[in-house]
Amino acid sequence: MSEILIGLVSGIVSGTGMGGGTILIFLLSFLIGIEQHIAQATNLIFFIPTSIVAIIVNLKNKNIDMKLALFISIFGILGAIIGANISIHIDVGILKKCFGVFLATIAIHEIYSIFKIYIKQYKSNKKKRK
Amino acid sequence: MIKKMIIGLLAGVVSGLFSTGGGMILVPAFIYLLDVDDTKARGTSIFCILPMVITSSFFYYKGNFIDWRVAGLCAIGGAIGGYIGAKLLKKLPEKILKIVFTVFLIYVSYKMIT
Numbered sequence: 377m378s379e380i381l382i383g384l385v386s387g388i389v390s391g392t393g394m395g396g397g398t399i400l401i402f403l404l405s406f407l408i409g410i411e412q413h414i415a416q417a418t419n420l421i422f423f424i425p426t427s428i429v430a431i432i433v434n435l436k437n438k439n440i441d442m443k444l445a446l447f448i449s450i451f452g453i454l455g456a457i458i459g460a461n462i463s464i465h466i467d468v469g470i471l472k473k474c475f476g477v478f479l480a481t482i483a484i485h486e487i488y489s490i491f492k493i494y495i496k497q498y499k500s501n502k503k504k505r506k
Numbered sequence: 507m508i509k510k511m512i513i514g515l516l517a518g519v520v521s522g523l524f525s526t527g528g529g530m531i532l533v534p535a536f537i538y539l540l541d542v543d544d545t546k547a548r549g550t551s552i553f554c555i556l557p558m559v560i561t562s563s564f565f566y567y568k569g570n571f572i573d574w575r576v577a578g579l580c581a582i583g584g585a586i587g588g589y590i591g592a593k594l595l596k597k598l599p600e601k602i603l604k605i606v607f608t609v610f611l612i613y614v615s616y617k618m619i620t
Contacts, residue, residue, distance in 0.1 A: 379579035386580070387587020388594065395607060396591075397526030400580065402614045414573050416525035417566040421577040422584055423525075423559050429588075430552045439549030441542060448514040448532070448554045455518020456558040460565035463523045475524050476618030482530050483611035490604050 378408055383422070390426060397423060398479065412468050412475070509539060514554070521558040522565070528555040 382403040390396025397419045404415040434440050463471060513535045521528035529551045536547035566572055 379576050380583040383580035383583025384587040384590075385583075387584035387589075388591035390584070390588055390591060395526070395530065395611075396584075398611070398614065400584075401524075401526060402617075404576070404580075406617065410573070410576065413566070413569070413571045414576070417563070417571040418573060418577045418580055419525045420559050420563045420566060421572060421574075422580050424556070424563070425581065426584060426588055427552050427556050427559070431556065434549035434552060437549070439545050440553050441546055441550045444510070444536075444540070444542070445550045445553040447510055448517070448550075449557045451511050451514025452518035452521070452528070452554050452558040453561045455515040455520075456522040456561040457518075457565070459519035459522020459524075460562040461522070462519075463525075463562075464565055464569035464571065471523075472618045476615040478520065478524060478527060479611050479615035479618065482527070483608050483615060485534065486604060486608040486611065490601070490608065493601055493604075 379404075382407065386422070387426070396426075401475075412472050413464065416463070513539065517554065518558050518561075521555060522562045525559070525562060525566075528558055 382400065385403065386396045386400035389399050400419050400422060401412070401415045404410040404418060405412055410418070431440070513532065517528045517531045517535070520531055529548075532551035532554055533547050536542040536550060537544060542550065563572075
């Protein structure tokens with residue numbers, strides 16, 4: 377039952393457009409103790425139907441740059457072959473640490489982008505006052 | 507050209523390694539490095555990630571890491587949650603979402619590293 381709830385929470389977050397996958401992996405491994413590799417694999421399967429729906433919506437709204445998408449996809453597939461093979465052959469402890477470092481990097485980028493929003497607002501407020 | 511190749515390759519490696527995070531690389535890379543506008547960057551990134559995820563799934567499957575029971579149950583919750591989330595999105599301010607998400611990221615990365 378808890379798996380359905382975890383899926384629900386991750387789905388809500390995915391729908392808002394930020395890191396549903398990260399939350400799914402985290403909840404599966406920390407709340408119900410699923411091994412990191414299996415949690416990650418679950419996320420892959422979880423992603424496929426949701427993304428297909430999103431792609432159809434985006435195609436209809438013409439939000440996809442097809443030329444760019446196909447080019448990136450080819451190199452993305454090459455990268456995924458490398459990444460997935462590293463992942464399935466390394467120890468869980470190391471994989472978790474790498475994941476942590478990656479998330480910390482994203483967090484730093486997010487902090488930077490939040491600051492940028494504030495600076496933008498500050499500047500436009502200043503202009504209005506003038 | 508080389509820029510695009512590196513962006514694709516890097517997003518693929520991250521996606522394969524962690525099964526998530528491809529979008530966290532592609533969206534900012536499209537916006538800042540390739541001057542794609544925001545909405546198009548998001549749409550294009552989802553399209554690019556699907557083939558990476560399918561490729562990764564194949565290797566995780568071969569490595570016997572897929573638990574179909576867990577995946578099935580999560581997917582049921584996910585379908586309902588995705589619908590709720592899409593509705594909620596229009597009501598929540600982006601700034602607050604960003605801050606909550608960042609705090610969450612810091613917490614998880616701390617938990618994963620220690």
